[in-house]
Amino acid sequence: MQTLFEKIAAREIPAAIVYEDDLVLAIRDINPQAPVHVLIFPKTALPRIAEAKTEDTYLLGHLLMKASEVAATLGLTTGGYRLVINNGANGGETVPHLHVHILGGRQMAWPPG
Ligand code: AMP
Numbered sequence: 001m002q003t004l005f006e007k008i009a010a011r012e013i014p015a016a017i018v019y020e021d022d023l024v025l026a027i028r029d030i031n032p033q034a035p036v037h038v039l040i041f042p043k044t045a046l047p048r049i050a051e052a053k054t055e056d057t058y059l060l061g062h063l064l065m066k067a068s069e070v071a072a073t074l075g076l077t078t079g080g081y082r083l084v085i086n087n088g089a090n091g092g093e094t095v096p097h098l099h100v101h102i103l104g105g106r107q108m109a110w111p112p113g
Contacts, residue, residue: 036076041068042059049098052087
């Protein structure tokens with residue numbers, strides 16, 4: 001069964017796309033937790049970072065490089081931003097398809113709640 005983000009990548013579910021290439025897609029989060037809240041994820045479903053394999057190394061590097069580029073495109077570099085990956089139940093994961101949250105436009109708190 002396809003994940004929610006695979007369906008978005010296949011244009012079966014609409015989303016506000018901010019970046020796309022052969023490997024990754026970046027969309028606006030439907031329930032933003034900051035003035036800028038974007039999700040970037042691989043188009044192929046990897047459930048979570050804990051299940052990444054050695055052969056995913058290039059994809060994971062690409063994902064982070066593109067997260068940085070998308071943040072720059074959204075004007076977040078100077079003010080700063082936060083990248084978040086929620087892994088599993090205690091991590092707060094709700095969509096079992098690896099994604100990086102890009103959060104910016106306000107001061108972030110630490111530690112996270
Ligand atoms: P996580 O809790 O880390 O698994 O993050 C999942 C994120 O996906 C949450 O921030 C949701 O608001 C977001 N989300 C869920 N459904 C959609 C959707 N259809 N379009 C965009 N973002 C979504």
